Amino acid sequence: MDFPNCTEGVFATSSSDYDSLEAAGLPTSKILLTLTLSIVAILTTVINCLVITAIVVTRKLHHPANYLICSLAVTDLLVAVLVMPFSIIYIQKESWDMGQVVCTIWLSVDITCCTCSILHLAAIAIDRYRAITDAVEYSRKRTGARAGVMVAVVWLLSILISLPPLLWRYHSEDSEQEDQCIITHTHLAFTLYSTLGAFYIPLLLILILYYKIYRAAQTLYMRREASRASRHSCMTNGSMIPSTYPAGDGDVDGGPRSPEPLSPPEKSVSEPSTEEREKVRVPVKTLKSKSRRRESHRTESRRCQMYQGPRISGSRERKAASTLGLILGAFVICWLPFFVKEVIVNTCGACSTSVEMADFLTWLGYLNSLINPLIYTIFNEDFKKAFQRLIRCKVRCY
Template sequence: MDLPNCTLGALASNSCVSYDSLDTAGTPPKKIMLTLTLSVLAVVTTVINCLVITTVIVTRKLHHPANYLICSLASTDLLVAVLVMPFSIIYIQKEIWVMGQIVCTIYLSVDITCCTCSILHLAAIAIDRYRAITDAVEYARKRTGARAAVMVAVVWGLSILISLPPLLWRHYSGDAEQDDQCIITYDHIAFTLYSTLGAFYIPLLLILILYYKIYRAAQTLYMRREASRASRYSCMTNGSTMPSSYPAGDGSPLPQSPVVPQDKSFSDPSTEDRERDRTRVAARACRRKSRRSESCRSESYRSESRRGTFGQGPRISGTRERKAASTLGMILGAFVICWLPFFVKEVIVNTCASCSISMELADFLTWLGYLNSLINPLIYTIFNEDFKKAFQRLVRCNHY
């Protein structure tokens, strides 16, 4: 991404190292290897994002608003791979801008807007996932294709608003001293703060907060499911341990009378009444004992579940929590590792007049940010079984 900075093929401040100061007689083999490596990254990024987009389009099972956001993210990353990376490779290889200022303006516009849009897409996906897990029933009704389209439109609108001021400043600054460079020169710290806060730091804070809440909500959901599972198991266990003799329409066991007359015609009426009374008393006592036994068994099961010593439920819950944590960790880790160094450099270089970095390091940090456009489609689809099966069918040309 190329915000106002001193990155090769990027917007630059006055504190940046000029390409004129570089030795253009660099070692050809190293430059060839660098060009080939960056070209391979651009091609792989293009292919992976095209694969994600095609998979969502041709697979009916993936026609879901959440996947529409992922498809839009892949489209944005595809634009970075097709319209930004090749120009940056040429700029690095030539060390000067040879394609004219009109192409330079288009290149910078696409670079800033698409990279900002890619980052904001990650924030939009985080918002969508947070709503889906914390307000599942209500949000399921609102989670439509139209709503996803509105979110995509808002993301693109914000991206244009964030990238527009630096571009307008470049257009009206009238600086004709650097015709062989494709940069923006300015002395206003406000542009740096506006661009970096809007394009990275605010979305980063939002993503961190939302994914933390998503993880906590998922943890709570797993605990509730385990409690529900424990309750169902308790009912099943109690039902299986009850005596098998039940009167019709009653859930309590049928008491066994200590004296059962062999023939009622020979029984004394008073003795029969006493037997009936004893039967009622025994039935009530048996019901109370059964309820106490059920309570004890239920409490024992809950205690064992909490200790994780009974059944597979707690272990399954732990596995799911670890998988969710690892997935969120990969998403956040890739995003932070790819973009944080670049934006830290942006703030330092453009707010400190005496600070500068080498062009090699600036190029590396820029392409580290571009690398996120390759990682995004992999992370957001590799843990989805539907996506993996759809990928396999697509590769085998076996879609129906």
């Protein structure tokens, strides 16, 4: 992501040095670096294409939550196709030889797509938080149209954040540097605007939401423990058949059921005597008592069923929270070093980074576009099955 000053003072060599480099051929280290970065770009393209295709062709994945994931994959695919190849050429040649028009387009796509990828993670965190904390109400509002609105807002914010750096470039000396394609500035307000909007505010939002999701998962886990205690009480205080499953792993339909009551005795056809009437009254009273106990058992059984929902939901949401935590960890590791460098370099006049370090931090951020779909592949069973079907289909076709 060639954000403001992300490849500062870079890739400028004299023409004589460049000619000698061309005559001698590329060094082995440069060839290996080019191959490595090309492999990263290809893998990012293939995996994000798999995610998009899986969501499009698999009916089970046609869910509003997955629309955000699909939009994230499209954004990461744009980074892989429109940003990474030009960056590889830039690093290999150590100067920009494709003209300022192409440079402007590349910078626009670079900043916008990388910012959009980051904001998508914040949007997914918001969606997951609402789905956990307000499940019943949000399930009604969680429609495809609402997901489309969220995607549109994310793209609009990304454009608003990335537009000022591009406009700044036309009013500075950057556009006059024909052999470079960078944006440099020294204004503190401009640095804060670009870095806060593109990274630090989304990071803070994701951290807060992830913490609340974790607390909500803990609450659901405590409800599951209460469910276990309630089921134990149901089985010990009532005449209910104990489940053969361990506590917490019983039947999803509502747990153990009460046994069927004894069938009433058959009446004699002849008119019963007084003594016989007294004998008949006892089973009738017993039958009424058993009927009341049966109703009581059913009430307790329904109460046990009510606790089954949080138990299942808690298991699913804890898994979702763990997945979100991995996404957050990958996001912080990939992008935090780059944006810390941005703040330090653009606010400290005596501070600078080497060309190699600037390239490394930029590509570390690009790597997040490869990691995002991998996380969904590993931890989402529906995606894994869809990927397996797609891969088997492609193998058969070939």
